[in-house]
Amino acid sequence: MSTSRIARRLDKRKRVLVTPEGLSLPITIASRGARASALLLDLIIMTVVQVVFTILLIALAGGIFSSGASSALEFMGVAWIIAMFLFRYGYFLYFELSPRGATPGKRLAGIRIAAREGGRLSVNAVIARNLLRDIEIFLPLIYLVTSAGGGGAANWAIFAWLAIFLLFPFFNRDAMRAGDLIAGTWVVEVPRRKLEQAMSLGEAARGRSVATGAEYRFGERELSIYGEYELQTLERVLRENNAEALVAVATAICNKIGWSAGSGDERAFLEAFYAQLRARLERDMRFGKRKADKFS
Amino acid sequence: MKPITQFFRSKPIEDLPDIEAAALRSDRFRLEREQDWKRLEAILKRMESGRLRKVSDEDLLDLPALYRTAASSLAIARETSLDAATLAYLESLVQRAWFQVYGPRTSLIGWLRRFFGGGWSASVRELWLEICVALAVMVAGTIVGWVLAARDEAWYYSLVPTQFADARVPGASREALEKSLSGVEKLDGLSFFSAFLFSNNARVAILAFALGFAFGIPSLMLLMQNLATLGAMLWLFSEAGLTVDFIAWLSIHGTTELFAILLAGAAGLHIGRSMAFPGNRTVVAAAAAAGQRSAQVMAGVVLMLVVAAVLESFARQLVTDTNARLAIGGTMLAFWLAYFFAFRRRVDGNTE
Numbered sequence: 001m002s003t004s005r006i007a008r009r010l011d012k013r014k015r016v017l018v019t020p021e022g023l024s025l026p027i028t029i030a031s032r033g034a035r036a037s038a039l040l041l042d043l044i045i046m047t048v049v050q051v052v053f054t055i056l057l058i059a060l061a062g063g064i065f066s067s068g069a070s071s072a073l074e075f076m077g078v079a080w081i082i083a084m085f086l087f088r089y090g091y092f093l094y095f096e097l098s099p100r101g102a103t104p105g106k107r108l109a110g111i112r113i114a115a116r117e118g119g120r121l122s123v124n125a126v127i128a129r130n131l132l133r134d135i136e137i138f139l140p141l142i143y144l145v146t147s148a149g150g151g152g153a154a155n156w157a158i159f160a161w162l163a164i165f166l167l168f169p170f171f172n173r174d175a176m177r178a179g180d181l182i183a184g185t186w187v188v189e190v191p192r193r194k195l196e197q198a199m200s201l202g203e204a205a206r207g208r209s210v211a212t213g214a215e216y217r218f219g220e221r222e223l224s225i226y227g228e229y230e231l232q233t234l235e236r237v238l239r240e241n242n243a244e245a246l247v248a249v250a251t252a253i254c255n256k257i258g259w260s261a262g263s264g265d266e267r268a269f270l271e272a273f274y275a276q277l278r279a280r281l282e283r284d285m286r287f288g289k290r291k292a293d294k295f296s
Numbered sequence: 297m298k299p300i301t302q303f304f305r306s307k308p309i310e311d312l313p314d315i316e317a318a319a320l321r322s323d324r325f326r327l328e329r330e331q332d333w334k335r336l337e338a339i340l341k342r343m344e345s346g347r348l349r350k351v352s353d354e355d356l357l358d359l360p361a362l363y364r365t366a367a368s369s370l371a372i373a374r375e376t377s378l379d380a381a382t383l384a385y386l387e388s389l390v391q392r393a394w395f396q397v398y399g400p401r402t403s404l405i406g407w408l409r410r411f412f413g414g415g416w417s418a419s420v421r422e423l424w425l426e427i428c429v430a431l432a433v434m435v436a437g438t439i440v441g442w443v444l445a446a447r448d449e450a451w452y453y454s455l456v457p458t459q460f461a462d463a464r465v466p467g468a469s470r471e472a473l474e475k476s477l478s479g480v481e482k483l484d485g486l487s488f489f490s491a492f493l494f495s496n497n498a499r500v501a502i503l504a505f506a507l508g509f510a511f512g513i514p515s516l517m518l519l520m521q522n523l524a525t526l527g528a529m530l531w532l533f534s535e536a537g538l539t540v541d542f543i544a545w546l547s548i549h550g551t552t553e554l555f556a557i558l559l560a561g562a563a564g565l566h567i568g569r570s571m572a573f574p575g576n577r578t579v580v581a582a583a584a585a586a587g588q589r590s591a592q593v594m595a596g597v598v599l600m601l602v603v604a605a606v607l608e609s610f611a612r613q614l615v616t617d618t619n620a621r622l623a624i625g626g627t628m629l630a631f632w633l634a635y636f637f638a639f640r641r642r643v644d645g646n647t648e
Contacts, residue, residue, distance in 0.1 A: 020398070023367045025391050081491040085498065097400050099343045112395065116584065120398045123407050125584075128591035134499075135506035178509055182567060183591070184584025191388030195334070196381040198327060200320040232380040239381065275319050278378050282322050286376060 015174070017118045028189040030111035032175050035187055039137075041105030042091070050087055054080065088138065092130045097123065106187070116174075116186050125183040132179035136165040196239060205275035209268035216272035222257040223280045229293035231281060234274050238267075246270060322377035329369050333389060336362040340392050363393040411595065419592045420636045426562035426569065430519060434558060437520040441527020455528040470536045477538070477545045494605035497553060501560035501597050505567075505590065512568020519561040544618040547625025549608035555632050556600035563590035563597070600632070 102112040140162040250266035507514035533542035574582035
């Protein structure tokens with residue numbers, strides 16, 4: 001898949017969320033693949049915990065059985081039923097109500113739940129979305145597993161049921177499952193960005209190269225060629241700090257603005273150009289004039 | 297105050313950067329506010345890792361203020377700065393803070409207090425129309441079950457699941473039926489029985505709720521079918537002249553359990569109705585509002601089913617006197633009715 005197609009896919013998942021303060025925040029809807037893998041992980045974790053718990057109880061029961069205390073056995077039966085019920089309904093509730101808003105599976109997939117309208121995620125919403133999970137997945141799955149050998153029309157009906165709910169996220173733009181629809185929630189990606197270094201701290205940003213002592217001063221004509229898009233591309237190149245890319249970009253800029261900077265000092269040149277271009281564009285910005293890219 | 301507490305912070309924040317060193321005005325803006333952003337990020341990291349206890353009271357109190365500072369920084373930076381990395385960082389920081397500031401109130405105790413102190417009964421009352429409909433359907437289901445079984449015994453077998461109908465089949469003797477209504481003397485196995493009943497009934501109730509998604513029709517069908525079973529059994533016992541005994545046997549837990557199933561069906565119906573007739577809102581918004589209200593009712597339904605299961609396994613098996621059984625069932629019904637409809641304490645907003 002080409003990068004442009006990936007970018008377009010990503011664009012389709014971008015939403016703008018307006019916080020109660022009136023600030024618009026860009027938000028990315030979790031991909032269906034990430035959600036499916038999160039669910040699978042959760043189901044595996046749940047199954048493993050349930051099986052381990054059951055085996056432990058059986059081992060314990062074996063010990064008690066030889067000593068012959070029936071009330072203890074009964075207590076363990078009760079504990080088993082309640083524990084299974086809690087695993088089934090409590091697992092998702094407990095984790096999604098925590099500050100993370102995500103089950104372990106969702107966390108590994110880098111996604112979490114959020115309120116759809118930008119408001120508060122309420123306890124009731126989390127309860128509602130997880131109650132519906134029961135008829136979406138657990139009920140038909142249990143049915144299919146228990147009547148595996150049976151076959152017949154009932155199995156097909158259950159299968160269709162399962163298919164409808166599993167495919168539900170494919171039939172709406174926001175990839176909501178039925179439970180999300182009822183609860184007013186959606187599943188979004190958790191952003192993870194580090195604060196990068198400020199760009200204009202060095203000496204080069206003031207226009208003087210430390211290595212060669214050369215002064216880089218750009219005039220009105222040179223700085224009016226590029227716009228914000230090119231500035232941010234240059235920012236990325238500077239942050240990545242790849243020697244070859246620096247040389248290539250410096251040559252391209254020199255050709256464009258008709259300069260000839262000495263080789264070996266590309267970084268200082270680019271830093272100076274970046275700082276002065278940004279200063280100019282930001283100044284215009286404060287006056288309400290914006291230049292999106294070199295074509296505008 | 298502040299400089300002293302700074303010493304006790306678990307993770308000291310780095311030295312102040314040299315703000316004047318920055319050549320660009322937007323970078324100076326950023327450097328001036330960086331400390332606040334980093335502090336907010338540190339608090340968020342601790343909250344997200346689930347170590348809520350490690351977040352000091354001071355940090356928790358400052359969280360909303362720090363969130364607003366970061367949000368306003370972002371609004372200004374969008375208009376004055378072209379530093380893409382800083383903008384992206386701020387957007388992700390504000391979003392993460394928003395998750396926490398507008399996240400669920402994690403205090404379970406607070407939620408429970410509000411839930412029992414009027415939130416639950418208020419949302420039950422908001423469902424009054426659906427409750428009436430569901431009640432009508434349940435009554436109709438009972439009558440249909442009775443009439444069908446009375447006209448043709450074959451209906452009895454198709455309505456009542458076979459594993460329930462051990463001795464209770466058409467044509468069984470009065471003694472056999474009477475025996476099936478009596479309790480047991482020993483306590484063994486009852487708690488297991490009650491846990492089993494609870495988990496079984498809770499699943500039925502959740503199903504009744506969740507099926508409301510398909511415009512409420514499956515919820516109604518489920519109510520109808522369950523109550524038709526009851527109607528058929530009622531017919532069987534009335535044939536043997538045991539109507540009052542059967543009702544007493546049923547009512548001891550049935551008033552609670554049937555009430556819970558009634559509420560579950562009404563909650564499902566509520567969602568279906570809001571989706572079919574959303575009014576001025578969009579279908580999605582209407583479904584969300586109804587879903588959250590119904591979820592509160594459902595949390596209560598699960599609780600009622602716990603009570604019902606305990607009553608069913610212990611009280612029904614231990615209390616064998618018909619009048620005592622009726623008294624317990626009637627008391628429970630009166631209690632629920634009073635709690636839901638007579639207990640009207642104001643709660644400030646039942647969305648939480």
